[in-house]
Amino acid sequence: MTEDNTTPETAHRLDATDPLGSYRDRFVGAETPLVYFDGNSLGRPVRATADRLARFVADDWGGRLIRGWDEQWYEQPLVLGDRLGRVVLGAAPGQTAVGDSTTVLLYKTARAAVDAQVRADPARREIVIDTDNFPTDRYLAEGIAAERGLTVRWVEVDPAAGVTADLLAPALGPQTALVWLSHVAYRSGFVADGPGLTRLAHEAGALVLWDLSHSVGSVPLALDEWAADLAVGCTYKYLNGGPGSPAFGYVAARHHALLAQPITGWMGHRDPFLMGPGFHPSPGIRSLLSGTPPITGMLPMQDMLDLIEEVGMDAIRAKSLRLTGYALELAQAWLAPLGVTVGSPADEATRGGHVTLLHPGMREVTARLWKQDVIPDYRDPHGLRIGLSPLSTSFTEVHQGMAAVRDELAGLG
Known part of the structure; x- marks a missing residue:
């Protein structure tokens, strides 16, 4: 029976x-x-997060006050970024930073990518993105295209599935600057072929931006193995960072000297406390930062990372x-x-x-x-x-x- x-x-x-x-x-x-x-x-x-937050208020914030910046907080966006890279992203140290919202980091990385591509080859004036990508990604792609005089090339996909090599390949060519994809589709849950689609885009001379918001903490990732260029993801879904917790941005080390993110703020300066004239970007992933990092918002996800690392x-x-x-x-x-x-x-x-x-x-x-x-x-x-x-x-x-x-x-x- x-x-x-x-x-x-x-x-x-x-x-x-x-x-x-x-x-x-x-x-x-x-x-x-x-x-x-x-x-x-x-x-x-x-x-465990309730205890962590209480200790932070009493000891780190209440006890150390402004000294906390020198003792820990200044480096926290990169320290936590490296931990994300090791535990959930498959990324070597020095390539991931935490801070800003997902939208802001998507804008920073996409703008930096298309600007670098156009500088290298003025013919590369297309952003390739699918019709069922998350709305913010689509809206940003259209906004950046309008801002920089580029064109959006749409890949039509089945909302019950997602982007495959067969769908992406015809959209690629010498005009492609950036391919912008979600690793897990927000509507269907379809898992895209990260390494395969990255390789396909690279063969066409394009850079790839991966939105990892619906995969990080749920689906194993290996950004370095994929030869990924750029990635952004939120931390309030499967990383349990809480409402509005800061996002993370990944930029492969080979691109650090080539990409210049467009929102230049004091925390991305090579000497933030010099406060002198002119912006001189910090070397490496720190240049992705802009304003004062949301330290309190970085606390809860650390407890979830503890569990993920344990399991x-x-x-x-x-x-x-x-x-x-x-x-x-x-x-x-x-x-x-x-x-x-x-x-x-x-x-x-x-x-x-x-x-x-x-x-x-x-x-x-x-x-x-x-x-x-x-x-x-x-x-x-x-x-x-x-x-x-x-x-x-x-x-x-x-x-x-x-x-x-x-x-x-x-x-x-």
């Missing part, structure tokens, strides 16, 4: 045999009955695939008969940490679920998105949440 994997007992068994199951207790709110399906938008806080990205990825696979199994059993289709890859090799379920009633269903403390998010058109943060999400939570989706869909008039 075939086992019914849709029963609560199956979910309990999966939790009982999950080697990472105990890590769920390290997150605030995990003990409550709330079902959290939005870890790919804002991660739960790590319990390892390969184990996190394996748990992520089990969670999304289980959600898709329940969707097939419970939601497909109600007219739901899946807007995410079935193949786990190209599936990130979230899945999207499509149905015309999903906007209403999402609103109803929130009132029950079941928290997915909604993305047009008709997509209920389920983001499953591997260390803080249980299989029982997935089972309860998917059952609630089923019940609300069945109750639509």
